[in-house]
Amino acid sequence: MDIRIFKNEAEIGQAVGKLFCDFVNEKPDCVLGLATGATPVPTYNFIADQYAAGKVSFKDVSTFNLDEYCDLPKEHKNSYYSFMFENLFSKLDINADNVNFLDGNTTDPEAESARYAEAIAAKGGIDIQLLGIGRNGHIAFNEPADEFTGESFKIALTQSTIDANSIYFDDIPMPRYAMTMGIGSIMKARKIVLIATGASKAEAVKGMIKGEVTPQLPASILQQHQDAVIFLDEAAASLL
Numbered sequence: 001m002d003i004r005i006f007k008n009e010a011e012i013g014q015a016v017g018k019l020f021c022d023f024v025n026e027k028p029d030c031v032l033g034l035a036t037g038a039t040p041v042p043t044y045n046f047i048a049d050q051y052a053a054g055k056v057s058f059k060d061v062s063t064f065n066l067d068e069y070c071d072l073p074k075e076h077k078n079s080y081y082s083f084m085f086e087n088l089f090s091k092l093d094i095n096a097d098n099v100n101f102l103d104g105n106t107t108d109p110e111a112e113s114a115r116y117a118e119a120i121a122a123k124g125g126i127d128i129q130l131l132g133i134g135r136n137g138h139i140a141f142n143e144p145a146d147e148f149t150g151e152s153f154k155i156a157l158t159q160s161t162i163d164a165n166s167i168y169f170d171d172i173p174m175p176r177y178a179m180t181m182g183i184g185s186i187m188k189a190r191k192i193v194l195i196a197t198g199a200s201k202a203e204a205v206k207g208m209i210k211g212e213v214t215p216q217l218p219a220s221i222l223q224q225h226q227d228a229v230i231f232l233d234e235a236a237a238s239l240l
């Protein structure tokens, strides 16, 4: 693991945003794996600013998002689909046909998982996968479990995740299930970039980097990835 510590989330947004823009300029038809949550927002802002300044184009880029809530209309303001358009895609020249999400409203999660795996493979696999981390060490919606997961699947969210994310749901109760890429699909990305900011992530960060590799702390699997870069602010790195 390549660990990089920065002063604050603004500096991380610049560094990770630059890494993505440089990569897109090198490989204009690249495939990006993207994440939601508060953590990547400074990165997405930096990327949008670079695009507005004419320094990068996303017209041939394809994206695959990590996860989506179940039983929530795609157009609801809290869907990850809405989040990505609001925070990034609407600010870029990306082709909407190249933007991919798991369908959280599928009635057949297994078929949906197979469809997503095939769509990723058809594009040649994910070049760079962006990740955040949950307070319990989850990545995407891979919650602590007895075994590492494989391809995409439907998961019941844990109370820790419901507590952390329900602040965003002011009109309806937060969904209890999600469709998520599994650990196996995430680990296939050629490069992984994980960002963790804030003291609430310090315990999970310590386990991810210094603890044993265990499905009880799903992010710990990144110790076994050949090109995982971890961007931390000082608060998230405070227990290392």
Ligand code: GLP
Residues within 6 Å of the ligand: 035, 036, 037, 038, 039, 040, 066, 067, 131, 132, 133, 134, 135, 139, 140, 141, 161, 165
């Ligand atoms: C959610 C998402 C994850 C994200 C995590 C942390 O549960 N499914 O992809 O990394 O929360 O979110 P935040 O960045 O808001 O702390």
